[in-house]
Amino acid sequence: MNPNLPKPPPNDWTVRILMLLVLLLIIASFATLPLKWREFFTVEAINSTMELLAGFTPPETGLPFLTKTFWAAIETLAMSGLGTLLAVIFGLAFSLPASGRFGAAPRAAMRGVLxxxxxIPELVWASIMLIAAGLGPLGGTLALAAHTAGVLGRLFADSLENAAPLPEQSLRTNGASATAAFFxxxxxxxxxxxxxxxxYRWENNIRAAAILGVVGAGGLGQMLKYHLSLFQMxxxxxxxxxxLLLVALVDGVSFAMRRALTK
Known part of the structure; x- marks a missing residue:
């Protein structure tokens, strides 16, 4: 064997056992769920699906309805943007104690809150917020902010914990305050x-905002629920x-911004 070649990694039985457990879990999932694949591909099911899809054509293209849909899309976009902004603010505030900067006890307590x-899913948050704030975009915005703050707070805390400590320690050694060294x-x-x-969370919140309208949070989701309930396909x-167009637009803008950040 060539001594210059890297040595093969040692056998890690922990990883193999975990992979085996995951495989067993997948097999158990298929075995316990009543998945009726044959009924899904029957001629009757296919015909019923095609009949339903045919009812959606042609889409409504009247100017009054397009204008109404446009403003509902703006409302959905605003809900996702404001909800994400609030989540970033609270996520940053939560991430400081959750990263262990104030000790082990505040870290454990804040991570429990996160x-x-x-x-709690966005739909559950929306049901709670709509009771407090009433129907409309405010409840949906607060629901997005609450759920996303928990996600971003955890991600931000992990990023702070994984940051190299030497630069901050060097500034503290040279007399900088803790706040200045952090910033x-x-x-x-x-x-x-x-x-x-x-x-990335903003992209997800666009989709979530459209779904939250189903429970009365406004925007495109509320329009979709209304017209589907009346069978106005x-x-x-x-x-x-x-x-679809709104999600594609936000995905494109987000992708361009991430590319700009990595340059």
Whole structure:
């Protein structure tokens, strides 16, 4: 054997056992779920699906309805943008104690709070917020902010914990305050990663904002629920197309911004 070649990695039985457990879990999932694949591909099911899809054509293209859909899309976009902004503000505030900067006890307590925030789905948050704030975009915006703050707070905290401590320690040694050392040494290291997390969550919140309208949070989702409940399929098709275009637009803008950050 050539001595210059790198040695093969040692056998890690922990990884193999974990992979085996995951495989067993997947097999158990298929075995326990009543998946009726044959009924899904029957001629009757296919015909019913095609009949439903045919009802969506042609989409409604009247100017009054297109104008209404446009403003609903703007409302959905505003909900996602404001909800993400609030989540970033609270996520940054939560990430400081969650990263262990104030000790082990505040770290454990704040991470417990973040776990609760992000473990509750947006739809559940929306149901709670709509009771407090009433129907409309305010409840949906607060629901997005609550869930996303839990996600971003955890991601931001992990980024701060993984940052190299030497630059901040050097500034502290030379007489800088703890706040100044954090803003000039640690935060610049993690800011690009935090921005990437924020943009990704904004993409997700666009989709979530469209869904939250189903429970009365406004925007395209509320329009979609209304027209589907009345079986107005062409109008619902226009709303669905607006959702797709809005998601594609935000995905493109977010991708361009992430590319700009990595240059």
């Amino acid at each position: 776990n609760v925030l992000r473990s 000039y040494a640690t935060l610049p290291q993690t800011l690009p990663q935090m921005m990437s997390y924020t943009l 062409p109008l619902a098709a226009t709303v669905i197309i607006a959702m």
